[in-house]
Each structure stands twice: as C-alpha cells, then as structure tokens.
Amino acid sequence: MDEQNERQPFMTRDLYLASTLVTLHFPLIGTDYQQEGVKVRMIGYFKFTESPELRATISDYNQGLILVDPRAFIQTLQALKADVMNFMNNPNSDYNRK
Numbered sequence: 001m002d003e004q005n006e007r008q009p010f011m012t013r014d015l016y017l018a019s020t021l022v023t024l025h026f027p028l029i030g031t032d033y034q035q036e037g038v039k040v041r042m043i044g045y046f047k048f049t050e051s052p053e054l055r056a057t058i059s060d061y062n063q064g065l066i067l068v069d070p071r072a073f074i075q076t077l078q079a080l081k082a083d084v085m086n087f088m089n090n091p092n093s094d095y096n097r098k
Helices: 015-023 052-062 070-089
Strands: 010-012 028-036 041-048
Touching: 010 052, 015 028, 015 041, 015 052, 015 070, 028 070, 041 070
Parallel strands: none
Antiparallel strands: 010 041, 028 041
C-alpha cells in the first residue's frame, strides 16, 4: 500500500523546461540517460520531485507565463547539456562499454 502512495518523480527530456525549473530553484534530483534515434545519441531525462507547485509551474511554462533571469537560464541550460555530453564522452560510462 505504501508503494501506491509514493509519488514518482516528474521526468522530462525537454532541456528548456528542465533549465527553467532549475533556474526557478526546483531541485534536480537526478538525470537518467538513454540512447535514442536512428543516429544514436544520448538523451538526458531530468527528474524533479513531483508537487502541486511543480505542476503549476509547468502549466505556466506551457502557457508562456514564466519569466526567468536570462543569464541564469543560459548558464543552467549549458550545465545540463554539458552533463549529458560528459556522460556520453566518459570512457567509464555504460554508454561506452561494449
């Protein structure tokens, strides 16, 4: 019964949404990596703690009602993108093991 009450984290592969959420101080609780596409590339799935505030913010984001500091947004965007690329290029990651 406890498993049903336990909330699953919200996950998104939308780099811009993830960057917006981190910029707005929603804690990033992890990143899952997956290979996708015909030209195989690494995709990051960014995880956040599910909450009513998070859902309201995502709704506002989808409606274009969010304003963030552009410099903080760009820095966060670059950091999240670098995290995914570093995982892909790390010789010790599962991505590079054969």
